[in-house]
Amino acid sequence: MTEQEWYAQGLRFACTQCGNCCTGPEGAVWFSEEEGQAMAKSVGLEHETFLRRYARKLKRGWSLKEHKTEHGFDCVFLDRETMPGKAICSLYDARPQQCRTWPFWKENLETPQAWESVKKATPCPGMGKGSLVSIESIRIQRDALP
Numbered sequence: 001m002t003e004q005e006w007y008a009q010g011l012r013f014a015c016t017q018c019g020n021c022c023t024g025p026e027g028a029v030w031f032s033e034e035e036g037q038a039m040a041k042s043v044g045l046e047h048e049t050f051l052r053r054y055a056r057k058l059k060r061g062w063s064l065k066e067h068k069t070e071h072g073f074d075c076v077f078l079d080r081e082t083m084p085g086k087a088i089c090s091l092y093d094a095r096p097q098q099c100r101t102w103p104f105w106k107e108n109l110e111t112p113q114a115w116e117s118v119k120k121a122t123p124c125p126g127m128g129k130g131s132l133v134s135i136e137s138i139r140i141q142r143d144a145l146p
């Protein structure tokens, strides 16, 4: 029998569009070849041009570039201009799995303490708020990344 996850009753989450998960210390926004192609298409660029302009090749794979702002290292596609007081993803519909599945990453879900600590460290005001995300939906998001 498989052990029940500590979040078997679901977890609350509602993004407030603060952008905190898209900035902070230097990091990586990993994406696959297919995701790179989808993002390139969404901004109307050839795949190669998109990679040259917006991505960097790291040991583990391709990551979106970041740029230093007063908030930290913002993802190159984080838009703080369009909606005053909000920070939105300018390629939301084509964003990679890493972004789609936040905050339901394996490491964040390991223990209630891990969940609480990432909620404070990011900080992500959406975690623990809003509507209940079901265990089925959490599992799909949790297992979407390698």
Ligand code: SF4
Pocket (backbone or CB within 6 Å): 014, 015, 016, 017, 018, 019, 020, 021, 022, 102, 103, 122, 123, 124, 125, 126, 127
């Ligand atoms: S930190 Fe949380 S609330 Fe803020 S943009 Fe990211 S997911 Fe949304």
